[in-house]
Amino acid sequence: MFDNLSDKLDKALHVLKGHGSITEVNVAETLKEVRRALIDADVNFKTAKDFTNRVKEKALGQNVLTSLQPGQLMVKLVKDELTELMGGDATGIDLSGSPSVILMSGLQGSGKTTFSGKLANYLKTKKTKKPLLVACDVYRPAAIDQLHVVGDAIKVEVYSDRDEKNPVKIAQDGIAFAKANGHNVVIIDTAGRLAVDEAMMTEIKEVHKAIQPQETLFVVDSMTGQDAVNTAKAFNDILNFDGVILTKLDGDTRGGAAISIKSVVDKPIKFIGTGEKMEAIDVFYPSRMADRILGMGDVVSLVERAQEQFDEEEARKLQKKIAKDQFGFDDFLKQIQQVKKMGNMKDLMGMIPGAGKMMKDIDIDDDAFKHIEAIIHSMTPGERTDPSSINASRKKRIGKGSGTSVQQVNQLLKQFNQMSKMMKMMQGGGGRKMMQMMNR
Numbered sequence: 001m002f003d004n005l006s007d008k009l010d011k012a013l014h015v016l017k018g019h020g021s022i023t024e025v026n027v028a029e030t031l032k033e034v035r036r037a038l039i040d041a042d043v044n045f046k047t048a049k050d051f052t053n054r055v056k057e058k059a060l061g062q063n064v065l066t067s068l069q070p071g072q073l074m075v076k077l078v079k080d081e082l083t084e085l086m087g088g089d090a091t092g093i094d095l096s097g098s099p100s101v102i103l104m105s106g107l108q109g110s111g112k113t114t115f116s117g118k119l120a121n122y123l124k125t126k127k128t129k130k131p132l133l134v135a136c137d138v139y140r141p142a143a144i145d146q147l148h149v150v151g152d153a154i155k156v157e158v159y160s161d162r163d164e165k166n167p168v169k170i171a172q173d174g175i176a177f178a179k180a181n182g183h184n185v186v187i188i189d190t191a192g193r194l195a196v197d198e199a200m201m202t203e204i205k206e207v208h209k210a211i212q213p214q215e216t217l218f219v220v221d222s223m224t225g226q227d228a229v230n231t232a233k234a235f236n237d238i239l240n241f242d243g244v245i246l247t248k249l250d251g252d253t254r255g256g257a258a259i260s261i262k263s264v265v266d267k268p269i270k271f272i273g274t275g276e277k278m279e280a281i282d283v284f285y286p287s288r289m290a291d292r293i294l295g296m297g298d299v300v301s302l303v304e305r306a307q308e309q310f311d312e313e314e315a316r317k318l319q320k321k322i323a324k325d326q327f328g329f330d331d332f333l334k335q336i337q338q339v340k341k342m343g344n345m346k347d348l349m350g351m352i353p354g355a356g357k358m359m360k361d362i363d364i365d366d367d368a369f370k371h372i373e374a375i376i377h378s379m380t381p382g383e384r385t386d387p388s389s390i391n392a393s394r395k396k397r398i399g400k401g402s403g404t405s406v407q408q409v410n411q412l413l414k415q416f417n418q419m420s421k422m423m424k425m426m427q428g429g430g431g432r433k434m435m436q437m438m439n440r
């Protein structure tokens with residue numbers, strides 16, 4: 001995410017690192033590079049210029065007695081300004097209606113249907129809501145099918161009516177259906193076109209007027225940069241929407257849309273999409289995003305993602321198993337699956353301060369666990385609970401069965417063994433034994 005921009009800002013800010021003080025000359029030099037980095041990231045010229053002007057004013061107006069080095073000070077000023085530009089504080093969505101109605105708008109291919117599913121899944125799991133998805137695209141039967149596929153995957157009901165050709169009527173019927181069936185959130189997925197056209201705008205405006213949603217969200221593909229900003233402006237002029245959803249940030253190396261959209265339409269970015277999976281949704285926090293852009297990582301989001309996947313009941317069971325020395329490969333497999341649910345590896349690495357930059361040129365295989373999983377799957381249930389029963393000939397068979405080598409099987413068994421010992425030690429004696437061991 002935003003690799004190019006991060007890289008260029010890092011280089012720009014580096015200029016000041018060797019300087020003992022802030023001067024007009026070195027500030028101008030640094031900010032010229034910052035501005036270039038922003039423009040290369042597809043931030044519009046005026047936004048970039050205003051940005052650097054504000055940073056310059058603040059930098060030169062700083063009290064000389066500040067304890068920060070010029071380099072650090074500039075990073076801080078740029079971070080604060082980036083945060084401000086992206087919207088300051090995070091803004092939630094209004095779920096006060098009964099049911100609360102959320103209308104999705106945006107161009108075809110922006111990720112509207114995918115995001116409708118992600119949002120339904122998020123509200124269901126995080127906010128214990130009972131959402132209903134409504135398919136309002138009357139032009140493409142495939143779009144209705146797609147929403148049903150998404151709904152099935154996340155176990156959220158989908159309302160559709162293939163015989164009805166009036167989207168306003170479908171939206172209204174969908175809301176009535178929600179009321180009758182105890183759904184407290186209704187997410188309405190509407191038809192998009194490939195480009196902004198009048199018929200689409202008139203239609204979405206009519207739906208909007210008829211149902212008066214609590215939230216009207218505009219979904220846009222962040223990879224389209226300035227086009228995303230222009231489309232947002234066109235939709236906002238007609239709909240006066242409440243918030244922006246930026247999708248496909250996982251593939252966006254530049255970040256121009258994320259940085260400039262708020263300053264152009266004056267509406268907050270509320271959520272971001274970071275992958276095709278239903279779990280790849282994050283609340284948008286301007287300050288955390290600024291940290292990520294400046295390579296400072298985003299540990300808070302990382303921890304939150306981990307917590308989302310963390311099931312207390314499961315954890316307790318696991319703890320008991322470890323204590324009783326019953327932790328086996330099946331449990332290990334479950335752990336791997338939980339980690340995988342947190343998102344793709346590169347994205348997760350980007351949240352660790354400094355790691356994103358270090359790992360940027362390394363191709364992290366998202367299937368890093370593929371071999372491990374294959375090996376475990378090739379073991380018998382008995383072997384998974386008691387790996388010590390795996391002899392040389394079985395190792396050969398497992399290697400063959402999983403398309404790996406005996407060495408890889410051996411390596412996994414060794415690692416598993418060490419891990420089991422470590423976990424047991426952490427459990428008993430509260431890590432004391434571990435400390436003793438480490439001090440040896």
Ligand code: GDP
Binds near residue numbers: 251275280
């Ligand atoms: P719609 O026409 O606006 O409903 O768009 P879709 O929901 O069908 O999405 C279009 C394509 O973008 C699909 O292939 C999705 O899987 C993909 N997509 C949607 N959101 C994301 C995202 O956050 N990241 C990535 N990488 N792909 C996405």
